[in-house]
Amino acid sequence: MSDEETWTTVTRLHDWLTAHQSLPPGQEILLRVLKLSEEVGEAAQAVIGATGQNPRKGTSHSWEDVEAELCDVVITAMVALRTLTPDASEVFARHLRRVAARSLPDGRPTGAGTEPPAS
Secondary structure, three states, X not given: OOHHHHHHHHHXXXXXXXXXXXXXXXHHHHHHHHHHHHHHHHHHHHHHHHHOOOOOOOOOOOHHHHHHHHHHHHHHHXXXXXXXXXXXXXXXXXXXXXXXXXXXXXXXXXXXXXXXXOO
């Protein structure tokens, strides 16, 4: 899936959620951020379950469960960002470039002289 398809899907999810809510628009972003906290908790629960750290439950999750929960965190964050701004894809791309510039040795999101991997 291309970046454009990803953000189109995020917008469709945003629109679907908005159509099925009864909250005032100002509270919509608050609930989306709270939903993000819920998803992070589920990812943590999956890690605990995958490592068997709860003696009462033992190994209750797989690493594939952790992957799925982390994907839910990412999707939920993307929808929350889209709720905050219709320009979510541009805001995200700009922020990713800033993070790359300060964190990567060459300061480039895709690496020196390389193209992003094909999807």
